Amino acid sequence: SSPIRPYATLSDTFVSETSELAGIEWDNLGFAFLSTDYMYVMKCAQGGSFSKGELQRFGNIELSPSAGVLNYGQGLFEGLKAYRKEDGTILLFRPEENALRMRLGAERMCMPSPTVEQFVEAVKATVLANKRWVPPPGKGSLYIRPLLMGSGAVLGLAPAPEYTFLIYVSPVGNYFKEGVAPINLIVEHELHRATPGGTGGVKTIGNYAAVLKAQSAAKAKGYSDVLYLDCVHKRYLEEVSSCNIFVVKDNVISTPAIKGTILPGITRKSIIDVARSEGLQVEERQVAVEDLLDADEVFCTGTAVVVSPVGSITYLGKRVCYGDGFGAVSEKLYSVLTRLQMGLSEDKMDWTVEL
Numbered sequence: 001s002s003p004i005r006p007y008a009t010l011s012d013t014f015v016s017e018t019s020e021l022a023g024i025e026w027d028n029l030g031f032a033f034l035s036t037d038y039m040y041v042m043k044c045a046q047g048g049s050f051s052k053g054e055l056q057r058f059g060n061i062e063l064s065p066s067a068g069v070l071n072y073g074q075g076l077f078e079g080l081k082a083y084r085k086e087d088g089t090i091l092l093f094r095p096e097e098n099a100l101r102m103r104l105g106a107e108r109m110c111m112p113s114p115t116v117e118q119f120v121e122a123v124k125a126t127v128l129a130n131k132r133w134v135p136p137p138g139k140g141s142l143y144i145r146p147l148l149m150g151s152g153a154v155l156g157l158a159p160a161p162e163y164t165f166l167i168y169v170s171p172v173g174n175y176f177k178e179g180v181a182p183i184n185l186i187v188e189h190e191l192h193r194a195t196p197g198g199t200g201g202v203k204t205i206g207n208y209a210a211v212l213k214a215q216s217a218a219k220a221k222g223y224s225d226v227l228y229l230d231c232v233h234k235r236y237l238e239e240v241s242s243c244n245i246f247v248v249k250d251n252v253i254s255t256p257a258i259k260g261t262i263l264p265g266i267t268r269k270s271i272i273d274v275a276r277s278e279g280l281q282v283e284e285r286q287v288a289v290e291d292l293l294d295a296d297e298v299f300c301t302g303t304a305v306v307v308s309p310v311g312s313i314t315y316l317g318k319r320v321c322y323g324d325g326f327g328a329v330s331e332k333l334y335s336v337l338t339r340l341q342m343g344l345s346e347d348k349m350d351w352t353v354e355l
């Protein structure tokens with residue numbers, strides 16, 4: 001295996017690659033992995049704390065076959081995006097929120113985690129090192145994927161003796177193959193994503209492997225993704241495999257409340273704040289599957305999906321349609337949020353971080 005070449009440490013002056021933009025086709029980026037120039041790596045022992053990380057050339061990592069993450073799923077991930085403005089500056093969106101969420105997840109998964117400051121500084125360093133991979137304005141964003149994993153070897157079930165925090169990045173466009181066209185969801189009524197007291201509320205890797213079976217079956221039938229119900233009543237909406245869900249009725253926006261089984265999305269939280277700042281009423285509550293029947297609009301939110309309109313939802317063989325584009329409410333929220341994220345409007349919320 002080829003060794004990873006250390007490039008620079010955070011305190012070193014970083015000299016970026018020479019060209020302004022990577023030489024790839026920037027039109028029609030989807031959500032597929034493209035390898036970039038550098039990744040950030042920081043390690044710590046169990047019971048210790050993270051201290052100094054470094055940027056390394058992007059490449060494969062070496063792990064013991066007995067690593068905690070491989071054997072027992074002791075791992076978390078995050079997702080955030082960087083946008084390039086017309087003037088060349090790069091904007092991050094609420095990176096400290098991802099840092100805080102990783103800290104909460106790490107506590108649940110018995111892992112040490114970077115401080116908020118370490119996390120944000122590492123994200124900044126990784127984005128700057130890979131600046132030429134941030135798409136031109138209007139062409140997409142640089143998706144930033146921080147990982148935290150039990151990288152030390154274990155055999156008996158226990159927290160791993162060593163942890164690795166790693167960040168890699170990849171330029172992306174739209175998440176769903178539909179692009180910005182509405183997605184079609186199917187409600188899953190047998191398999192569940194999360195249970196009360198489980199790990200549904202943290203971004204642990206196993207939550208995502210657990211949805212692949214239902215997602216694959218749904219895709220094979222032509223649906224874009226799966227909408228999960230709570231496992232106790234099999235009645236209340238939880239989330240879609242990779243995003244949160246919102247329902248609009250008579251200009252009132254409802255979304256499932258955070259209660260440990262759904263992911264506390266940063267886009268979810270931001271959309272709630274944007275909606276309220278636009279004078280709209282937002283309710284975080286139990287949303288019953290019947291509420292889908294007479295909804296005016298349904299949409300999903302997430303870092304990867306941003307705001308995606310839902311065109312139809314199928315439940316027990318019955319299909320409810322919502323239209324062939326954004327509804328008035330979701331279009332407004334999409335526009336306000338993305339203009340802010342891309343630096344096209346004044347950031348009155350103080351959410352963006354300029355690089």
Ligand code: COI
Nearest residue numbers: 078079242302303304305
């Ligand atoms: C994100 O939206 O950033 C996520 O982490 C979801 C992932 C399944 C793409």
